[in-house]
Amino acid sequence: MDGLDFAGKVAVVTGGGQGLGRSHALALAARGARVVVNDLGGTADGAGSDTSVAQRVADEIRAAGGEAIGDTHSVLDGARIIENAIDSFGRVDIVINNAGILRDVAYHNLTGEQWRLVLDVHLNGTHAVTRAAWPHMRAQGYGRIVMTVSAAGIYGNFGQANYSAAKLGMLGLANTLAVEGGAKGIRVNSIAPVAASRLTETVMPAKLLEGLKPELITPLVLCLAHESCPANGALYEAGAGWYARVRWERSIGWSSPPEDGVTPEALAAAWDRIEDFTGAIHPKSVVESLAEVGRQAGVDLTLS
Ligand code: NAD
Numbered sequence: 001m002d003g004l005d006f007a008g009k010v011a012v013v014t015g016g017g018q019g020l021g022r023s024h025a026l027a028l029a030a031r032g033a034r035v036v037v038n039d040l041g042g043t044a045d046g047a048g049s050d051t052s053v054a055q056r057v058a059d060e061i062r063a064a065g066g067e068a069i070g071d072t073h074s075v076l077d078g079a080r081i082i083e084n085a086i087d088s089f090g091r092v093d094i095v096i097n098n099a100g101i102l103r104d105v106a107y108h109n110l111t112g113e114q115w116r117l118v119l120d121v122h123l124n125g126t127h128a129v130t131r132a133a134w135p136h137m138r139a140q141g142y143g144r145i146v147m148t149v150s151a152a153g154i155y156g157n158f159g160q161a162n163y164s165a166a167k168l169g170m171l172g173l174a175n176t177l178a179v180e181g182g183a184k185g186i187r188v189n190s191i192a193p194v195a196a197s198r199l200t201e202t203v204m205p206a207k208l209l210e211g212l213k214p215e216l217i218t219p220l221v222l223c224l225a226h227e228s229c230p231a232n233g234a235l236y237e238a239g240a241g242w243y244a245r246v247r248w249e250r251s252i253g254w255s256s257p258p259e260d261g262v263t264p265e266a267l268a269a270a271w272d273r274i275e276d277f278t279g280a281i282h283p284k285s286v287v288e289s290l291a292e293v294g295r296q297a298g299v300d301l302t303l304s
Pocket of ligand 1 (some may be wrong): 041
């Protein structure tokens with residue numbers, strides 16, 4: 001993957017006006033991509049809008065000799081954003097789904113509006129942009145999509161029920177798009193970053209924030225957005241210059257012949273074995289996941 005060059009490629013970076021998105025947009029443009037810097041320019045909790053936020057980054061790219069346009073649609077208007085990319089640059093090769101807001105609140109106080117707004121920006125917005133780019137990527141037999149998810153979704157986090165649900169929704173979308181897009185040259189991967197931004201500056205200690213430069217997340221995004229991207233359907237955690245792959249792990253488990261039936265008492269007695277990760281496996285697909293169930297039922301599902 002030496003010399004990661006993006007000449008000839010068109011990238012859409014949602015939420016590209018500040019924080020992580022700005023860093024990704026600047027880096028992609030510096031390496032030759034033509035970039036649509038999308039940003040609604042609202043507050044961290046998603047209120048209002050400011051058209052100058054996207055424009056400023058597009059101007060910064062142009063001032064440095066790159067090519068970019070600002071786009072101020074909400075990601076919920078994904079079709080308009082992709083239309084803008086096609087009208088301005090004639091194609092779309094890369095979508096970095098990065099726009100985000102927070103409405104943190106303990107679940108017992110969560111309102112319908114707080115749930116909807118967060119699900120809208122992260123999950124429905126990601127879908128709107130990605131769905132609009134998808135036919136172009138399929139037709140050209142090439143695409144790179146990066147979903148910006150979160151450790152809050154992977155592990156759960158107090159006060160972030162809406163955000164966690166939205167982020168894991170994005171991961172589920174990424175996993176299926178990786179399956180559907182693989183044969184069409186489209187690779188879809190997810191990152192769970194930790195970086196200093198207005199979303200974290202009020203909840204993390206200053207000392208920690210110092211090391212969490214958004215620019216340290218961008219190299220991972222560039223690897224995943226590049227033609228030589230080695231991954232598809234993968235998830236990475238990153239922050240402060242650390243990068244790691246995350247995968248599902250499943251215990252060997254416990255089984256009983258299906259014809260014998262299973263009582264809750266028998267299951268309770270086998271609990272330690274169900275929980276025991278000794279010799280654990282890491283299913284990479286639904287077929288691999290179902291293999292054990294098929295074996296139990298006497299059907300070889302790997303052949304179907
Ligand atoms: P940020 O607030 O600096 O950037 C988010 C950008 O998204 C803002 O510029 C905002 O205007 C834009 N945006 C919000 N709603 C939009 C909409 N409807 N349409 C278009 N643009 C919209 O925050 P950030 O930390 O850089 O966050 C970037 C992404 O990374 C988010 O998806 C966030 O959830 C995710 N993330 C960040 C961290 C972290 O540690 N910073 C951790 C996990 C996940």
